[in-house]
Every structure is written in C-alpha cells, then in structure tokens.
Amino acid sequence: MADQTNQANTASGTWDTPFWPEGVARNVTNYHYPVFKLLDDSAAAYPNQVFTIFNGAKKTFSQVKETADRIACFLAKKGIKKGDKVAIVLPNLPHFPEIFFGIMKAGAIAVNCNPIYTPTELKYQLADSTAKMVFCMDHPTFYPNVVKAAIDTDVETIVACNIKSYLPKLQGFLGGLLGKIPKADHHEPGHIMFDDMVARSKPEPPDIDIDPVNDTAVMLYTGGTTGIPKGAELVHINFTYQVVAIMEYLRLSHDQNKPLEKAYYGGYHCFLGILPWYHSFGISVAMLCAAGSGSRLVCIPDPRTGKPPFTDVLKAVQKYRPTLMPAVPTIFVAFANHSKLDEYDLSSLMGCFSGGAPMPPDVCRQFEEKTGAVIFEGYGLTETAPVLSANPTNREIRKIGSVGFPLPDTDIKILDLDDPTKELPRGEDGEVAACGPQVMKGYWNRPDADAEFFVTIDGKRYFLTGDIGHIDEDGYILITDRKKDMVLVGGFNVYPRDVEDILYTHPKVELCAVIGVANKHRDETVKAVIKLKKGQTATQEEFMAFCKENMAGYKRPRIIEFKDDLPVSNIGKVLRRELRDAHSD
Structure with a gap:
C-alpha cells in the first residue's frame, strides 16, 4: 500500500487552461494535521459561535468540542485503542459531529453506516470492519436493527442517541409528554444511553499520537454497484486537505456590489446539512467545511419530509438563511419543481455545490432562475473523500455540463480503456484517473481491489475511477459516463x-x-x-x-x-x- 506522503506530493499542481479562476492558488499547504484540529481551532477562535442547529436548538463550537472530548474519554475508558473501529449509524443529528470528532480524538476509526440499512446490510459492514462499538439513534426501527446486526460480530458496546436533550426545552418537554419524540420500545441490558455517557465522562481526551498522512480516520463503504461493498480507508489528510482546498477554490460575492472573493470565516456562512454525513460528500463539503471555517451547520435528518415532500427543507432555508448548500441533482430537481417554491424565500443561498451524479444543464438553469444562487458542479468518489474537481464559481468562466478543473494539487489523467498506462490526448474519451492528497490509502483487507483500481504512471499512483470522460480544448473536464453504464x-x-x-x-x-x-x-x-x-x-x-x-x-x-x-x-x-x-x- 503506497505511502500517503508520496501520494500527497504526486500532483503537479498545475492545469493548462486560460480559465483557471482568478486568485485561486494552484497549490495549498497547512493541512497535515488530524481531522479533529478543524473543530479545536474553530472552538479556540470562535468559542461562542453557533456550530450546529437542529429544530431551533443550537450548540456552540466550544460546546461541541467539550462533548467530543467527553466522548473520546469514554471511548478510551471502554478500551478503544488507536486504530480500533467505531461505527456511526445515524442520520444528520447534532450528535453526529460530536461523535465523529470524539472518535478522531480517541485515535479510532469512524465507520459511517447508513441508518436505514437492513440488519443484513449493517451486519456485513460491522463484521467486515471489525467494529467494536456502535453509536445509533434511539428509534423504534434503527435501534433494533443495529441490535440484530451486531449479533455474532466484534461489537461490544452499543450507545443509543435520543434527540430529546438536543431539542429546545419546551419542544423536548411537550414531545416527551405527547410521545412524539422517537425512541426504541425497549433497550437491551448493558446498552448505554448517549446522554448518560456524556454526563459521566470528563472532557479529557486521551493523548494519542496521530500520523495524519498514514493513519486511517474514516472507513466508508462503497455502494457495491459493481460487486461486494468495499471499505475505503481514508486518512486524516484526505479530509483536512479537502477543507483547505475547497475553501481556497470557493469564491463568492458576499454582496451584490462586491467582486468574487474568498469565503468569509467565523460565523458569516451557514451550511445546509441536507446530504447524509455517512457519505463522503456530506462529511467533507458540509460538516467538515462548516467546522473548519467556523460556520453554522443546519442538521437535516431527512430532506424529503413535509407535504409535499421537501417542504420542510424549504422552511428550514427560509428560517435559518443558509448561504451554502451541497446537494445532488435530484434535490435540485425537487426544489425547482416544488409546487410551493414561490411561497418561500431562498434568497440567502449564494452557492450550491452539485455532485454525486451528473447535473443536467437544463435543471441547473431552472434552479438558478428560481433561486438566484449559482450552482458549481463538482466531481469525485467515495474513494477520493470525495472532491477531485469543480467548476469555477464565477458564472463567466463556469462551463455548465463540465466538472471544471482539478482542485489545487490534484492531477487528473484520461487513460486508454484497454491500456490504463497510456494517457490519451485532449478531446478523446477514456477512463478518468486521479492522483492527489484526497485519494484514499486503499481498500480495507482488499489487496486484490487495490491492484485492480490503482496504476502507477511515471512513479505516481493514480486511482482508476471507472468513469469515462475527456478534457476539452479549454481544459475543462467532462464526465461522459460510468464504464459499466x-x-x-x-x-x-x-x-x-x-x-x-x-x-x-x-x-x-x-x-x-x-x-x-x-x-x-x-x-x-x-x-x-x-x-x-x-x-x-x-x-x-x-x-x-x-x-x-x-x-x-x-x-x-x-x-x-x-x-x-x-x-x-x-x-x-x-x-x-x-x-x-x-x-x-
């Protein structure tokens, strides 16, 4: 398995195009540190700034850091050591960032799992990852599914997270009184309630030596569309690089009379957490970018709620005034075609990241006409944490239908479909291959898959994405399709x-x-x-x-x-x- 130091320095940091966004650096630095430093630095700089917002209840950066420290202390006392796996089986609840950063502080590896998976699907991931502990939602379906899934695995501890303490006091009181707050019908003996665990732990994380270049931080399972799901091992700098590079690449007009400039830090921006945080897109472009920039983060557990669907998320946009929204094309479709869209004020939105699937140009135009926001499409995969490239946020040089240019320090090649060591000239379709600080260490316990999906060219290690695309005459990357499709x-x-x-x-x-x-x-x-x-x-x-x-x-x-x-x-x-x-x- 290749050393990440070598991988981090493989990209040329240049991209031959006259349209590279003005002022954006070709190279970035200062990201070689553990993921939890994103939270700690913002808590030090903006301790009283709101970080998470959930149903009107707010937690500041200092509060989230303290809870993360308590969780790390708890994990250490339960015997979780550096390199052990801890699964998070949660929707986008305010517990998620606290648990995620707590796992990082304990030196453990977060295994992020889809909470709506069946027990069979969850069991595969828990067993394959050798997870020793699971954090899940106290819920009549999610909790018992985790209990079933954990049978005959290495899981020793299950922590149930109830949302009552994360609601405004009156709402939590009335919800409990009326039985509207979800919770499991019963809890198995020996299982731990999240609130009790936090209250009994001290905000004293263990002193762990983290190698951010080579130590795995997160394991994410690929969708399994081409076979058995594989665990992608992502190291700390895969994510810290993403935050630094995305915030460098992002240029916004913070006022109608101002030119494009770097995004403001320290509470100016608000990210809409509409994408699941068990997926790399939601982790990096929403949760971690918000943490690293001292921004607010609106927790949206299920964007499809409301009558008609997606109405509740429109209400959240109007109420919390988010400025940045990472989403996938189907969400933009849902917004643009929502029957009540005109009833809501979405004018706070400045920039919308699109990824996860190709953005149809007509959908992009419809959404922008109705909201006034600018959509910049990006491209990446779970294995690349996830962003490899993005369109400039400048409307004048953005090319709709393309995925723009590689992020700083990222190199992308188009390779021959039959000979992956042969690079193709511009304009020709081939397999997209990527090299950069965001590319994963490899697949967990799958050297066969590593051999299949990595190729060495001129001494540099490139990940074969399985996507077909080309680079046009202006240097923009266009993804044509998946090979298998x-x-x-x-x-x-x-x-x-x-x-x-x-x-x-x-x-x-x-x-x-x-x-x-x-x-x-x-x-x-x-x-x-x-x-x-x-x-x-x-x-x-x-x-x-x-x-x-x-x-x-x-x-x-x-x-x-x-x-x-x-x-x-x-x-x-x-x-x-x-x-x-x-x-x-």
Missing part, C-alpha cells in the same frame, strides 16, 4: 448521460434515466425511464418523435417507460442498476 448499440457506444441531458430539455420531464437492455441481436437497446412533472401527461409516441428530432439514430431510446418514481440511492443518485434489473421485455 455504457450501452453498446450496433457497434456504437451510447453514453446514457448524453441521452438524459437531451431528455431533460423536454418541458414535461422531471427525472429520467437511460439504460441498456439486451435484445435478440446480442447487443443492447436504449431504454428511457421517465418521471413526468406533476400534472403532466405524455405518450411514448410523443417522446419518440422528440428523440428523433434531437438525437442521432443509434442514441434514440427504442423503449420508453413512464414511472411515478425512479429508484434513487440515499444520496440521490438514480439507480440505473435497479432499473436494469426490473426491466422486462
């Missing part, structure tokens, strides 16, 4: 995103996905699955005609299916694999 039609390669981008220009389309399905000729047929906007109706013939008018013959969907909903992952990616599995001739 490419559709072969009569010898021609059809990239689903190309077809989807055209379908999104149809005024009736809210969400769509394109897949390849087998046919009798032993190649594939293009199929489009479409969710129409509310109140719209359409026929297959109508869309066949639209496709004939707007795309080449081999790209046109020969099968069109309308659905009320499309399957999406927990971070909002449309799951093409599920659509392929569900297809019937």
Whole structure:
C-alpha cells in the first residue's frame, strides 16, 4: 500500500487552461494535521459561535468540542485503542459531529453506516470492519436493527442517541409528554444511553499520537454497484486537505456590489446539512467545511419530509438563511419543481455545490432562475473523500455540463480503456484517473481491489475511477459516463448521460434515466425511464418523435417507460442498476 506522503506530493499542481479562476492558488499547504484540529481551532477562535442547529436548538463550537472530548474519554475508558473501529449509524443529528470528532480524538476509526440499512446490510459492514462499538439513534426501527446486526460480530458496546436533550426545552418537554419524540420500545441490558455517557465522562481526551498522512480516520463503504461493498480507508489528510482546498477554490460575492472573493470565516456562512454525513460528500463539503471555517451547520435528518415532500427543507432555508448548500441533482430537481417554491424565500443561498451524479444543464438553469444562487458542479468518489474537481464559481468562466478543473494539487489523467498506462490526448474519451492528497490509502483487507483500481504512471499512483470522460480544448473536464453504464448499440457506444441531458430539455420531464437492455441481436437497446412533472401527461409516441428530432439514430431510446418514481440511492443518485434489473421485455 503506497505511502500517503508520496501520494500527497504526486500532483503537479498545475492545469493548462486560460480559465483557471482568478486568485485561486494552484497549490495549498497547512493541512497535515488530524481531522479533529478543524473543530479545536474553530472552538479556540470562535468559542461562542453557533456550530450546529437542529429544530431551533443550537450548540456552540466550544460546546461541541467539550462533548467530543467527553466522548473520546469514554471511548478510551471502554478500551478503544488507536486504530480500533467505531461505527456511526445515524442520520444528520447534532450528535453526529460530536461523535465523529470524539472518535478522531480517541485515535479510532469512524465507520459511517447508513441508518436505514437492513440488519443484513449493517451486519456485513460491522463484521467486515471489525467494529467494536456502535453509536445509533434511539428509534423504534434503527435501534433494533443495529441490535440484530451486531449479533455474532466484534461489537461490544452499543450507545443509543435520543434527540430529546438536543431539542429546545419546551419542544423536548411537550414531545416527551405527547410521545412524539422517537425512541426504541425497549433497550437491551448493558446498552448505554448517549446522554448518560456524556454526563459521566470528563472532557479529557486521551493523548494519542496521530500520523495524519498514514493513519486511517474514516472507513466508508462503497455502494457495491459493481460487486461486494468495499471499505475505503481514508486518512486524516484526505479530509483536512479537502477543507483547505475547497475553501481556497470557493469564491463568492458576499454582496451584490462586491467582486468574487474568498469565503468569509467565523460565523458569516451557514451550511445546509441536507446530504447524509455517512457519505463522503456530506462529511467533507458540509460538516467538515462548516467546522473548519467556523460556520453554522443546519442538521437535516431527512430532506424529503413535509407535504409535499421537501417542504420542510424549504422552511428550514427560509428560517435559518443558509448561504451554502451541497446537494445532488435530484434535490435540485425537487426544489425547482416544488409546487410551493414561490411561497418561500431562498434568497440567502449564494452557492450550491452539485455532485454525486451528473447535473443536467437544463435543471441547473431552472434552479438558478428560481433561486438566484449559482450552482458549481463538482466531481469525485467515495474513494477520493470525495472532491477531485469543480467548476469555477464565477458564472463567466463556469462551463455548465463540465466538472471544471482539478482542485489545487490534484492531477487528473484520461487513460486508454484497454491500456490504463497510456494517457490519451485532449478531446478523446477514456477512463478518468486521479492522483492527489484526497485519494484514499486503499481498500480495507482488499489487496486484490487495490491492484485492480490503482496504476502507477511515471512513479505516481493514480486511482482508476471507472468513469469515462475527456478534457476539452479549454481544459475543462467532462464526465461522459460510468464504464459499466455504457450501452453498446450496433457497434456504437451510447453514453446514457448524453441521452438524459437531451431528455431533460423536454418541458414535461422531471427525472429520467437511460439504460441498456439486451435484445435478440446480442447487443443492447436504449431504454428511457421517465418521471413526468406533476400534472403532466405524455405518450411514448410523443417522446419518440422528440428523440428523433434531437438525437442521432443509434442514441434514440427504442423503449420508453413512464414511472411515478425512479429508484434513487440515499444520496440521490438514480439507480440505473435497479432499473436494469426490473426491466422486462
């Protein structure tokens, strides 16, 4: 497994383009420290500044740090040592940052798990990671699922987190009185309540020697779309670099009369925590960027709540006035098409990060027209903590449909699909490979996977992303598609995103996905699955005609299916694999 010091210094730090955003450094420094220093530094600089906001209740940076210190003390007393795994099975609750930083302070490794996973799915991650402790929500479903999942694993301790103490006092009192605060029907003997644990622990974290370049901080399991889920081992500098690089790259106009400048620190900004923090996008671009910049962080456990769905998050935007919102395209779609959007004031939003899936250009335009915010699309993977590249935040040089330029100190190459040691010239599609301080150490206990997904070029270690793309004449990176999603039609390669981008220009389309399905000729047929906007109706013939008018013959969907909903992952990616599995001739 390659030394992270070598990896951190492999990127050239330059990118040949005349459109590099003005004032943004090509190289960044000062990120070689443990992740918890992001919290500690902000607590020292802005002790009384609000950090987390949940249902109106607020915690300052000094309060969050103190709780994290108490958790670290508790972990040490329970025998958790450096390198041990501690699982977090929580939605975006205010407990999450406290637990996350507490684990870091104890020298342990956080294993972030999706709280809505079934016991079988959770058991795999708990067993594979060898987690010794789990923090989960005190909830009638989440808690018993964790209890079942922990059977026959290395888990020795389960800590249940109830939200009552994190609500405003009156709300917590009334909720408890009326039985509206979620909690498990019963707790197993020996299990620990979070509030009791914090109260009984001292804010005295153990003295642990952390090597931020080589010590694993977080283990995140990949989605498993190409096989059994793998644990990506991410070291401390993977995340601290992300915060420094993102905040360097980010340029905003803090006032209509001001030019673009670096984002302000110390409480000016507010991040909307709409993305799950068990995913690298939500961790880095929301939770950790907020912590590192001394900004507020609004905890949104489930953005889909409300009638109609997503109404509650619109209310939160109006109430808490967030300035920055990392999200995935399906969330932007939901906002842009929300029937009550005009009833809410979203003018506080300055910048919106988009990632996790390709952003259809028409959706970007719709959202910006309705909110006034600027969307800058980025690109990355779980294995890269996650951001590799991003569009400039300057509207004049941003190129919609691209993912911009590599972050400082990041190098991206386009490699031949058949020979991953051969770099392709600009304009040619190939596999995207990345090298930089954000690239993971490797896969947990999977040297076979490391050998498959890493390649050495000129002495530098590049991660093979599995994505197909190219670099255009201006230096912008364009992601064409996933290798596995490419559709072969009569010898021609059809990239689903190309077809989807055209379908999104149809005024009736809210969400769509394109897949390849087998046919009798032993190649594939293009199929489009479409969710129409509310109140719209359409026929297959109508869309066949639209496709004939707007795309080449081999790209046109020969099968069109309308659905009320499309399957999406927990971070909002449309799951093409599920659509392929569900297809019937």
